[in-house]
Amino acid sequence: MEKIGKYTFLAEPFHCDFSGRLFMGHLGNHLLNAADFHSSDRGFGMKYLMTIQRSWVLSRLAIEMDEMPMQYTKFNVETWVESAMRFFTSRNFAVVGEDGHQYGFGRSIWAMIDTESRQPTDIFSIDNGAINNWIVNDKECPIDKGGRVKMSDEAELVHTIDTYYNDVDINGHINSVKYIEHVLDLWPLDWYREHQVKRFEIAYVAEAHAGDQLSFYREQTDEQAYCVRIVRTDGTECCRSKVVFK
Amino acid sequence: MEKIGKYTFLAEPFHCDFSGRLFMGHLGNHLLNAADFHSSDRGFGMKYLMTIQRSWVLSRLAIEMDEMPMQYTKFNVETWVESAMRFFTSRNFAVVGEDGHQYGFGRSIWAMIDTESRQPTDIFSIDNGAINNWIVNDKECPIDKGGRVKMSDEAELVHTIDTYYNDVDINGHINSVKYIEHVLDLWPLDWYREHQVKRFEIAYVAEAHAGDQLSFYREQTDEQAYCVRIVRTDGTECCRSKVVFK
Structure with missing residues (x-):
C-alpha cells in the first residue's frame, strides 16, 4: 500500500459559500476524513x-489555500504522516485538482489518548510502532x-454564542469542525466580498461541552491577520485560532 | 440508464450526533445531492x-426515518421522479443499507424558476419534456x-438567531440545509437523549438573506409533534416545519 493516501471529494453545492467556493469548515471536515480513511486503511484508524x-485527538490544524475549489469541482486530498513521536504525530495534506492543480496544503498534529x-498514551504501542512504517x-x-x-x-470580546444539539459530536464535545465555522462567522458577509481566507489555524486546548x-x-x-481566543462558560480557554486573509 | 438513481454515502464521524447517528441536516444534504446527481446524469441537473x-427550487422536503445510519456506515440513497407537472415535480428517496436494510424514505417537491x-417556468420546456421519460x-x-x-x-416565540457567513448559500439566501439544523437546535441536547426524530418536514415559503x-x-x-414557523426580520414567513419525535 502507498504511504501517501489519496481521496476524492466533491465541492458540494450546499457546502459552498455565496461566492461558489467551498467553505473552510467543510474543507476542514474533508481533511479530517482523509486522515481517518488513511489511518484506517493502514491499521491505526x-x-x-x-x-x-x-x-486520536486533534491538537492543531492549519490550512493554507491559494484558492478554494469552486462548487461541483472534484478534488483530491492527499495525506501522509510526516513524523511520529511517542505522544504526537504530524500529518500533512495537499489539496490537488484532478488536473494536478494545487489548491493548497494542510498540517495537523494529533495525540493519542486512552x-x-x-490521558495521552504511547502511539508506538499500537502494533509495535507500526506507524513508523508509514512515515x-x-x-x-x-x-x-x-x-x-x-x-x-x-x-476584545466580539461575540458570545450558545451551543446546541448540532454543535456536539459523538464524544459529547463541541465538534472540531463547528469551531471553524463559528470563528469565520465573526466577520460579516460583506467582509468576505473583499477578502478570502488565506490561512486558517486552530489549536484545540480544552474541550467544551x-x-x-x-x-x-x-x-x-497584522494587517491581514487576526487571532481569536475561544473561552467556555467557566472561563477556560478551549481553542486559539489565527486567520490570515488576502 | 436506469430511471432510479442510486448513490452511496458514508455517515461521516463529524456528521453524527452525540449518539453516533447521522444528523438530520446532513442526511437532508445527502438527499439533495442525490437529487442533483440523478438529474445531472439525466440531462436536467x-x-x-x-x-x-x-x-430548481426546493419547495418541500419530508424525511421519515425508522432509524438513522450509525457513524461509519455506508448507505445508499435511491431517488426517482414520481411525477411531473408543468410547474412542479415530485421526487422521492429511499435510504437503504448496503445489506438492503431500509432506514427510511423521503419526499420532495421542486419548482423550476427563471x-x-x-418566476416559475415550465419544466416541460427543458429538452421537450424529457423529464417525462424518467417518471x-x-x-x-x-x-x-x-x-x-x-x-x-x-x-410561541421560542428562539431568535442572527444569520452569518456560514448560513448563506451561493444564491445569497439562507442555506436550505441550515434551516434543518436551526429547527432541530430548538430542543436541548437532553431532549435527544430520550427522543429521536421520526419525521422531519419543511416547506420553504420565502427566502431569507x-x-x-x-x-x-x-x-x-400532538403528543410527539411540533410545528415551527420561521419568520425573517421584516415579518415575512420563510419556512414552516413539522417535527415528529419518537
Missing part, C-alpha cells in the same frame, strides 16, 4: 482504536508549521 | 440549468405526502 480504548483515563519524509508541504498563537491581553457558552476574543495582529 | 438561466425573473410510478414510497403545515396563532434575523415560533400539535 479511529474505528479500530475504539475497540482498544484509544482515540478513552477511559483521557514520508520526502514529500514537501510548503506551508508554515505555525506554532503557539500569540495573543496579548488586548483581545453541550450547553457551554463560547466567548470569542479577537485581536488584530 | 442544476449545472446544466445554470447555463440556460434556470434553476434565474433572471425569479417511475411503480416504486413505493410508504410515507405520508404531508401537506400544508397547519398552525394556529398560539405558536444574509444578515436577516430569524425568529422561531413553535407549537405542539
Whole structure:
C-alpha cells in the first residue's frame, strides 16, 4: 500500500459559500476524513482504536489555500504522516485538482489518548510502532508549521454564542469542525466580498461541552491577520485560532 | 440508464450526533445531492440549468426515518421522479443499507424558476419534456405526502438567531440545509437523549438573506409533534416545519 493516501471529494453545492467556493469548515471536515480513511486503511484508524480504548485527538490544524475549489469541482486530498513521536504525530495534506492543480496544503498534529483515563498514551504501542512504517519524509508541504498563537491581553470580546444539539459530536464535545465555522462567522458577509481566507489555524486546548457558552476574543495582529481566543462558560480557554486573509 | 438513481454515502464521524447517528441536516444534504446527481446524469441537473438561466427550487422536503445510519456506515440513497407537472415535480428517496436494510424514505417537491425573473417556468420546456421519460410510478414510497403545515396563532416565540457567513448559500439566501439544523437546535441536547426524530418536514415559503434575523415560533400539535414557523426580520414567513419525535 502507498504511504501517501489519496481521496476524492466533491465541492458540494450546499457546502459552498455565496461566492461558489467551498467553505473552510467543510474543507476542514474533508481533511479530517482523509486522515481517518488513511489511518484506517493502514491499521491505526479511529474505528479500530475504539475497540482498544484509544482515540486520536486533534491538537492543531492549519490550512493554507491559494484558492478554494469552486462548487461541483472534484478534488483530491492527499495525506501522509510526516513524523511520529511517542505522544504526537504530524500529518500533512495537499489539496490537488484532478488536473494536478494545487489548491493548497494542510498540517495537523494529533495525540493519542486512552478513552477511559483521557490521558495521552504511547502511539508506538499500537502494533509495535507500526506507524513508523508509514512515515514520508520526502514529500514537501510548503506551508508554515505555525506554532503557539500569540495573543496579548488586548483581545476584545466580539461575540458570545450558545451551543446546541448540532454543535456536539459523538464524544459529547463541541465538534472540531463547528469551531471553524463559528470563528469565520465573526466577520460579516460583506467582509468576505473583499477578502478570502488565506490561512486558517486552530489549536484545540480544552474541550467544551453541550450547553457551554463560547466567548470569542479577537485581536488584530497584522494587517491581514487576526487571532481569536475561544473561552467556555467557566472561563477556560478551549481553542486559539489565527486567520490570515488576502 | 436506469430511471432510479442510486448513490452511496458514508455517515461521516463529524456528521453524527452525540449518539453516533447521522444528523438530520446532513442526511437532508445527502438527499439533495442525490437529487442533483440523478438529474445531472439525466440531462436536467442544476449545472446544466445554470447555463440556460434556470434553476430548481426546493419547495418541500419530508424525511421519515425508522432509524438513522450509525457513524461509519455506508448507505445508499435511491431517488426517482414520481411525477411531473408543468410547474412542479415530485421526487422521492429511499435510504437503504448496503445489506438492503431500509432506514427510511423521503419526499420532495421542486419548482423550476427563471434565474433572471425569479418566476416559475415550465419544466416541460427543458429538452421537450424529457423529464417525462424518467417518471417511475411503480416504486413505493410508504410515507405520508404531508401537506400544508397547519398552525394556529398560539405558536410561541421560542428562539431568535442572527444569520452569518456560514448560513448563506451561493444564491445569497439562507442555506436550505441550515434551516434543518436551526429547527432541530430548538430542543436541548437532553431532549435527544430520550427522543429521536421520526419525521422531519419543511416547506420553504420565502427566502431569507444574509444578515436577516430569524425568529422561531413553535407549537405542539400532538403528543410527539411540533410545528415551527420561521419568520425573517421584516415579518415575512420563510419556512414552516413539522417535527415528529419518537
